[in-house]
Structure formats: structure tokens, C-alpha cells
Amino acid sequence: MNYFKADVPIYLQLRQEIEEQILDKVLKEEDQLKSYRALAAEYRINPITVGNAINALVAEGVLYQKRGVGVFVAAKARETIIRSRRQSFMEETLEPTLKLARSYEIPLEEILKMSKSIYGEEK
Numbered sequence: 709m710n711y712f713k714a715d716v717p718i719y720l721q722l723r724q725e726i727e728e729q730i731l732d733k734v735l736k737e738e739d740q741l742k743s744y745r746a747l748a749a750e751y752r753i754n755p756i757t758v759g760n761a762i763n764a765l766v767a768e769g770v771l772y773q774k775r776g777v778g779v780f781v782a783a784k785a786r787e788t789i790i791r792s793r794r795q796s797f798m799e800e801t802l803e804p805t806l807k808l809a810r811s812y813e814i815p816l817e818e819i820l821k822m823s824k825s826i827y828g829e830e831k
Contacts, residue, residue: 737786
């Protein structure tokens with residue numbers, strides 16, 4: 709991440725960046741993260757901001773800390789992130805989109821056909 713958006717707290721953006729690295733398998737289970745200071749220097753942010761991002765991910769079970777050793781990617785971290793994002797997607801994106809499609813009178817069959825096409829189930 710080369711820059712941070714002004715309208716979203718930096719710690720949330722860093723948290724998302726770490727999650728993306730886990731989803732993209734750049735960071736794998738049991739991989740150690742860089743130190744708070746190294747991350748702060750890399751992203752040019754305050755170490756406290758790094759701590760806020762990491763603590764949020766620790767609280768969710770995505771990361772865990774070994775006292776005096778460092779911060780590591782937890783087992784099943786990727787699945788935890790996917791489960792969390794799936795629920796958000798369903799509630800915040802898919803449901804409103806389907807309601808909008810219904811208001812535009814798009815037939816369910818067209819939506820299913822497109823969904824199958826995107827998922828690769830229809831040739």
C-alpha cells in the first residue's frame with residue numbers, strides 16, 4: 709500500500725492490507741509479521757497505528773502474539789477472513805443489489821444465468 713485514503717482511518721486500511729496479504733497467500737499460517745516498528749517505517753505511519761491494526765486482527769483470531777517473539781498468522785486465518793467478509797458481502801452488497809434488480813424487474817432467470825456464467829457453471 710503506497711498511500712492511505714483520507715476518508716478511512718489508517719489502522720483500518722492497514723488491517724485490510726494485512727488481510728489481503730493473507731487472502732492472497734502472501735502471508736500464510738504461522739508466518740511471522742514484521743515488527744511494529746518495521747511496519748510503521750514501511751508504511752510511514754505511527755507504530756501505535758500499526759498496533760491498533762494488529763490488535764484488531766488478534767482480537768478476531770486472524771493473528772496471534774507470542775510474548776517476546778512477535779506476531780504470527782493464526783491457523784485458519786484465511787477462512788476466518790473469508791467467513792467475515794462473506795457475511796458482510798451478503799448483507800451489504802448482495803442483498804441490496806438483488807433488491808435493486810427486482811425493482812428493475814430483472815427476471816430471476818437472468819440473474820441465475822449470469823451468476824452461473826460468472827461461476828463457470830454455464831458454457
